[in-house]
Amino acid sequence: MITTMETRQHWATRFGLILAMAGNAVGLANFLRFPVQAASNGGGAFMIPYFIALLVLGIPLMLVEWGLGRFGGARGHGTTPGMFELIWRSRAAKYFGLLGIALPLLVVVYYSYVESWTLAYAYFSATGAFADKPPSFFQSFFEEKVAAPGYWPIYMFFVVTVLINLAVMSKGISGGVEKLGRVAMPMLFLFAVVLVVRILTLGSPDPQHPERSVWDGMAFLWNPDLSRLGDMRIWLAAAGQIFFTLSLGFGVIACYASYLRKNDDIVLSGLSTASLNEFAEVVLGGSLAIPLAFAFLGAAAVSTIAQAGPFSLAFVTMPMSFQQLPMGQLLATMWYLLLFFAGITSSVALTQAAVAFIEDEYGWPRRRAVAAVWAVVFACANLVIFGKGVMGEIDFWAGTVGIVVFALIEVIIFVWVFGPDRAWAEINQGADVRLPRIAYYVLKYVTPVYLGVIVIAWVVQDGKAAALMTGVAAEEVPWRWAARGVMFAIVAGLVYLIRRSRHLREDEAGGKLRSDE
Amino acid sequence: MNDAAVGMTTAGWVFLGVAWGGVLSFAMFCLSRVIAKRNSPPPDDAGEGGEDG
Numbered sequence: 175m176i177t178t179m180e181t182r183q184h185w186a187t188r189f190g191l192i193l194a195m196a197g198n199a200v201g202l203a204n205f206l207r208f209p210v211q212a213a214s215n216g217g218g219a220f221m222i223p224y225f226i227a228l229l230v231l232g233i234p235l236m237l238v239e240w241g242l243g244r245f246g247g248a249r250g251h252g253t254t255p256g257m258f259e260l261i262w263r264s265r266a267a268k269y270f271g272l273l274g275i276a277l278p279l280l281v282v283v284y285y286s287y288v289e290s291w292t293l294a295y296a297y298f299s300a301t302g303a304f305a306d307k308p309p310s311f312f313q314s315f316f317e318e319k320v321a322a323p324g325y326w327p328i329y330m331f332f333v334v335t336v337l338i339n340l341a342v343m344s345k346g347i348s349g350g351v352e353k354l355g356r357v358a359m360p361m362l363f364l365f366a367v368v369l370v371v372r373i374l375t376l377g378s379p380d381p382q383h384p385e386r387s388v389w390d391g392m393a394f395l396w397n398p399d400l401s402r403l404g405d406m407r408i409w410l411a412a413a414g415q416i417f418f419t420l421s422l423g424f425g426v427i428a429c430y431a432s433y434l435r436k437n438d439d440i441v442l443s444g445l446s447t448a449s450l451n452e453f454a455e456v457v458l459g460g461s462l463a464i465p466l467a468f469a470f471l472g473a474a475a476v477s478t479i480a481q482a483g484p485f486s487l488a489f490v491t492m493p494m495s496f497q498q499l500p501m502g503q504l505l506a507t508m509w510y511l512l513l514f515f516a517g518i519t520s521s522v523a524l525t526q527a528a529v530a531f532i533e534d535e536y537g538w539p540r541r542r543a544v545a546a547v548w549a550v551v552f553a554c555a556n557l558v559i560f561g562k563g564v565m566g567e568i569d570f571w572a573g574t575v576g577i578v579v580f581a582l583i584e585v586i587i588f589v590w591v592f593g594p595d596r597a598w599a600e601i602n603q604g605a606d607v608r609l610p611r612i613a614y615y616v617l618k619y620v621t622p623v624y625l626g627v628i629v630i631a632w633v634v635q636d637g638k639a640a641a642l643m644t645g646v647a648a649e650e651v652p653w654r655w656a657a658r659g660v661m662f663a664i665v666a667g668l669v670y671l672i673r674r675s676r677h678l679r680e681d682e683a684g685g686k687l688r689s690d691e
Numbered sequence: 692m693n694d695a696a697v698g699m700t701t702a703g704w705v706f707l708g709v710a711w712g713g714v715l716s717f718a719m720f721c722l723s724r725v726i727a728k729r730n731s732p733p734p735d736d737a738g739e740g741g742e743d744g
Contacts, residue, residue, distance in 0.1 A: 188725060196728075218706030225713070390697055397703035441727070446721035451712045473697075606728050 184433050191434070192443055193355035196450040197519025198426055200362065202288065204420045205513065206484035209464040212410075213480055215411045216402030221456075223403070223412035227624075228527070232416040233448055234613065234621040235581055236427060240440040241601040243431025252432035252530035254584070268404060270587075271579040272668045274425020275527045279547070280493045280572035280661055281424070282524035283554040284565040289517030290335035291320055293488065294328055296510035297595040299493070302503060309494045316489045323560045335516045336552050339521055343529060343544045347433050351522055359450075365508040365515075366458040372505060373466050379499065380470055391468025393629070394476065395460055398642045406631070414574075414626050419455050420448060421520070421540040423577030429527040431445050441605040454516075462509075463487050470495045488513065507635040525551065531668075535675040553659050563650030567657040570640050576631060594618040604655050688691045 181447050183189040192563045212220045246257030254274030258267040298304055304312075319325040342350045378387045402408050417423060431440065467476045467487065479486050496506035532543040558564045598614050638644070643651060699707070 192725070218703055218710075221706055221710045225710075337699075367732045385700075389699055392707070393699045393703055397697065397700050398706050439728075442721065442724055446725055449714070449718040449721045453718045454708050458712045520742065607724060639728045 177435060182250070182252075182433065182689075183347040184435060185352055186445060187352070188439075190352035190356055191430075192350065192450070193359045194352050194519070194523075195427065195430055195443070195447040196353075196454075197355045197359050197516075198430065198523035199419065199421045199447060199451040199520075200359070200454045201516045202292075202484065202488070202501070202513060203415075204451065204459040204516065205366075205462060206459075206488050207387070208415060208455045208459045209395060209462070210480045210487065211411055211415045212460065213464055213477075215292060215408040216399045216405075217394065218396040218398035219399075219400050219402055220408060220412060223409045223425045226666070227409075227416040228448075228452070228462060229643050230616050230620045231413055231624050232420050232422065233445070234617045235422045236420055236444050236448060236587065237601050237609075238443065238585055238597070238617070238621075239422070239425075240431045240444045241597060242584060243590050244370065244434045244436065244438065244440055244616055245600055247432025247434060248436040250314065252429050252534045253527050254428055255531070255676070256534065257428060257432075258587055264588050265334075267587075267661045269669060270583050271425075271578065271674055272665065273583070274428065275531050276661075276665050276668055277572050277576045278426050278524040278579060279528045279566050279664060280414040280426040280554075280576075282521050283551055283660075284558045284568055285517070285524060286335055286339065286521050286551060287555050287558050288485075289514065289521055290332040292510050292513040292517055293318070293326070294331040294337055295489065296507055296514055297331070298537035299496075299503060299506035301509055304493055304497060304506070307497070309497070312490045312494050313509075313525060318490065324587040329559065332555070334434065335518075335521075336548055338518065340544060340548050342518070342522055343525065344541045346540055351526065353367055354522060358519050361460075361622050362404070362512050362515040362519075363454070365512040366462070369505060369508060369512070370458055370461045372499075373469075374461060374579070376382070376466075376469055377497075383470075383472065386469050386472045388465040388469045390464030390473070392461070394468060394473065394681045402529075407431070410628060410631055410635075413552060417577060417581070419451060421523070423581035424524065425527050425577075425580065425661065427585075428584075429530050431667055432530070437604040439604045439606040440601060445607065461528070463492060466495045467491045470498060489526035508618070529672075535676075535677045536679065541581065550664075554664075557653075557660060559574040561653035563646060563654050563655040563657060568661065570636075571658075573660060575629075575640075578625065578632065581627055582622065585622050585625060588619055589622065629652060 177542075185194070212218075212224075231535060236318050242254070242257050243252075246254075246260060249256075255268035255271035257274075258271035261267070307315075320328055342354050344350065345353070366567070370552060373388055374392075376487045377387045378384045378489065421427065427515055433573065434440065464476065464480070464487075467479060471479070472493065476491075479491050496502040496509065499505060516552055525544075528547045528550075529540070531542060532538045532546065538546075544618055558568070592600075594614065594617065597617065643654060644655060
């Protein structure tokens with residue numbers, strides 16, 4: 175049965191909705207990417223472009239997705255092909271919308287694998303498997319057993335992770351996704367607060383290096399280098415971080431918002447979600463990994479680790495550091511469970527769009543739709559597990575460029591095609607907090623221009639090199655082409671499904687804006 | 692970068708304080724409004740969650 179407004183699932187409570195949305199937003203980026211980005215881009219000075227990007231890019235885009243989602247959901251569409259088609263009277267509309275299913279689906283292919291690493295490390299930490307290992311163990315363990323294929327315990331944790339995702343999603347929106355958020359998010363925040371308090375009160379924990387202190391790590395992050403503000407790159411980096419941290423441009427926020435009723439508030443709920451995310455990122459994420467690493471490894475080593483990427487920090491530096499602390503086993507377990515909760519609330523969100531598409535446009539029952547989607551994810555993830563460079567290829571095209579391009583499309587359709595006055599009215603319908611009028615002008619002019627500048631800058635900076643695989647190791651090239659094949663296959667498959675969907679064809683044939691009815 | 696200790700500067704504390712203060716104030720504002728709305732009478736069309744298929 176095709177879903178209609180009457181048969182559509184809904185969120186049971188506002189808290190559950192906010193926690194689920196926050197779960198979608200709060201992820202590994204909050205705890206790993208943010209501190210590295212801040213430290214590498216001017217320290218405390220990074221917060222200036224960061225908060226500006228939050229105000230003129232992050233929050234407006236977030237409200238666009240919430241508005242688009244509630245609007246589409248009220249008319250039986252939980253994904254962006256249907257939502258775009260309702261607004262933009264063009265045969266192309268639904269095909270632009272398919273990015274809101276393809277992008278999160280592609281990202282979850284590798285994201286779920288990284289999520290399984292956090293579950294594995296939580297298990298290894300809890301059972302004491304890391305307890306008596308020398309510091310040198312962690313680097314080789316990660317590189318040779320975790321990030322490389324063939325180590326069956328890691329593969330089994332991936333299978334378990336997929337099964338947990340399946341189990342949660344099979345129970346539906348209020349029974350599964352919302353319940354997960356209500357359990358996982360409070361635990362995530364509790365663990366993070368405990369860890370922050372523990373870490374910030376460590377002082378100089380290494381007696382052999384009394385000059386290394388957690389507060390030197392905080393200084394590394396927060397002492398501002400204001401001269402960097404003239405560098406366009408930190409403004410781009412800040413905008414990119416806001417994108418990733420709020421999970422914008424994936425179409426997932428729109429999908430979750432489609433389960434609202436048409437007069438449910440989206441302004442206060444959206445702002446609450448953003449505030450929880452920023453608390454997790456700026457207050458908690460900025461006070462964990464870098465300060466702890468600093469206290470044991472010092473400035474020079476941490477700079478090198480930060481440039482090596484977030485995985486090195488999370489899976490090498492952190493367990494090494496925890497091992498040297500009293501109750502380190504417990505702290506490490508909490509750290510990896512925190513990351514796992516951040517991961518699973520995000521992976522559930524990332525697959526929800528594809529599940530909703532099959533439910534809404536084909537009338538499949540939920541369990542069957544969930545099983546089909548995760549079967550595709552599992553199959554594609556094996557390419558990530560056994561290939562080389564596949565994760566990087568998908569992450570660039572889908573998880574970096576793709577989401578910015580799609581966000582631009584969303585803004586153009588919802589604000590310019592729908593009309594800024596209609597978009598403003600839609601966002602403020604049922605609102606429990608009044609938005610200041612200046613937000614209207616930000617939405618209409620500033621956000622699309624800022625996004626356009628980011629798209630152009632990234633294409634100019636990285637596009638050609640990425641397209642031509644410049645600098646890529648020879649052994650990775652065939653795998654990266656295989657990754658491109660998978661991306662193309664998923665997009666092609668969605669084009670086929672969209673063309674076949676009678677529900678979408680009926681809306682196209684309807685030929686007029688549903689809000690006129 | 693060498694290993695010499697730097698420590699938080701005054702500017703560092705200012706940026707930390709403003710950032711944390713801003714984020715916490717934002718979160719507390721939203722939380723207080725959500726709780727206030729939760730405790731106010733529900734609108735006519737409020738209801739429990741829909742069926743999960």
